[in-house]
Amino acid sequence: MDGTPMLRVSEVKDLGVRLNAELSFRDHIIQCCKKAYRNLGFLLRTVGGFTNIRAITALYNALVRSQLESNAVVWAPHEAKYSLMLERVQNKFVRFLYMRLYGVYPFYPLMYPTLFVLGMVGYNEIRSRRELALVLYIFKIIRGKLFNADVLGQVSLRVPDRYVWRRRRPPLLALPQGRTNLLNKAPLARALGTLNVVAERIDLFCCTRSELTRVAMQGKVRLAEGSFAFKQATAGFARRAAPAHRACPPSLVNTIFTTT
Known part of the structure; x- marks a missing residue:
């Protein structure tokens, strides 16, 4: 140059x-x-x-x-x-x-x-704390506490029709589909998967940060126990x-x- x-x-x-x-x-x-x-x-x-x-x-x-x-x-x-x-x-x-x-x-x-x-x-395990930090980061972006247009543009909500709703309750957030394990285990995919589990117990758009932390860590504990x-x-x-x-x-x- x-x-x-x-x-x-x-x-x-x-x-x-x-x-x-x-x-x-x-x-x-x-x-x-x-x-x-x-x-x-x-x-x-x-x-x-x-x-x-x-x-x-x-x-x-x-x-x-x-x-x-x-x-x-x-x-x-x-x-x-x-x-x-x-x-x-x-x-x-x-x-x-x-x-x-x-x-x-x-x-x-x-x-x-x-x-x-x-x-x-x-x-707690270091792994659980890392995953919690990642989930809290995506949670803040969804709630408007942090601004990251690139990440927010990849977060999509599932809007089921009546037929799908009668069969089963779909997850709140759509998980990105990857052709390789590297893409399926990407940070965004892992965070959205954890948020879907948390959304089954609390409302992500009304809960506090402490409530999200408590429910997310309890979910990690149940996975470890099982x-x-x-x-x-x-x-x-x-x-x-x-x-x-x-x-x-x-x-x-x-x-x-x-x-x-």
Whole structure:
């Protein structure tokens, strides 16, 4: 350009988000995990003598979880590989926090389920928080709190005729149809699918943000409770739980997600 050769780059960083030549956020997720692990290691070394649990959680939320959720509306992965990579950072902290609260390390040899440990320390999965942030973003656009004409133009309402209404109640929002899994798992499609589930219980055009958050998180909890992996993990926990450990009885496994 103007006699100056342009350099070929394989990665672009815009507002803290890395995008590679394949239009993938894989490198960004890996860098987020590396930085979060560094901050988590510094945190665990620093809070060794702390007795205030609120101070420990505040430091984690500020130094570590903020790295895992910054601009997550843009780069939130749908692949299980990268989602698990992000979850492992928080799982390491919640096991440490569980030991500080109850005096027992929940990993080996007890092998408590991760969802159980998260509920006992009052945390949610990072994946659920990312999906909630995405849903709230689309919700604000629909309600007119944010302006994004490109996204709003892709949100369509279903208007059924009388015959369709008599057969079944259709979803409120039309889901974009993609020919590949990448398009079907796009952020907009995931957010609209969650909003359709929430719209079955509350009115999206009259509810408050807190009501939407509560219903959306309850929906995520029900999906987790009904999964085969969760049932297998809780069953294994009930068999392996030590009788002498009374801080977390197995009976709480069935009710822990309704109280957090």
